[in-house]
Amino acid sequence: MKHFKLIICLGILMFCASCNENSSQQNSDSELIIKVNAVQEQIMVQGNITKEEEQAMLSLCAIISHDDGLANFSPENRMILKDVEIVPIYEGCEGLSKEETKECFKNKIRAFIKREFNVSLSKDLNLSEPKQVDAFFIIDQTGNRTGMKVRDSEVTIQAEILRVLRKMPVMKPARHNGEDVSVLCSVLIKYGNKIEVDVVYIPERPNN
Helix, strand or coil, X not given: CCCHHHHHXXXXXXXXXXXXXXXXXXXXXXXXXXXXXXXXXXXXXXXXXXXHHHHHHHHHHHHHCCCCEHHHCCCCCCEEHHHCCECCECCCCCCCCHXXXXXXXXXXXXXXXXXXXXXXXXXXXXXXXXXXEEEEEEECCCCCEEEEEECCCCHHHHHHHHHHHHCCCCCECXXXXXXXXXXXEEEEEEECCCEEEEEECCCCCCCC
């Protein structure tokens, strides 16, 4: 069947959404399941959906099928990037001063996201002017990326940002008071006909 792969993906999406519900997300997840179910029924009855609908549903599946969101990661020793003594060390940033390591980290993150982001997805939106979205991620005590969150934006853009962040290489973890610590990082991504990235510091963990 032409959309067999998508139907399987939708089933996985609904299963994951129902399993991951909690008190703060229950209403939104339930609404998502209803919408997914409606599209799935449309596929089964009509045998086709638009290209845009198919891309949106596959993007939703990509977003919800991974259990690595910020809500699922809350270590007691997590810190904000601006407060840590030594930021995570990205490959190529070794042997620098603390300030140089910080700037190198920011430059490497910017370059990585811009290089990996599929800009054709944002071009396809035909935006009249660029839009901006906040994204968050954690570099944990082992130097791995986890705890991601992307604020409200088009579902295809959210899925693409998460895909790119999941590819981020392992680093040497941040250090504070002589110990490896997890750090919460944030980036501002402006998208349209091109991608611009700014690594910024936030005062606290995002709640929505």
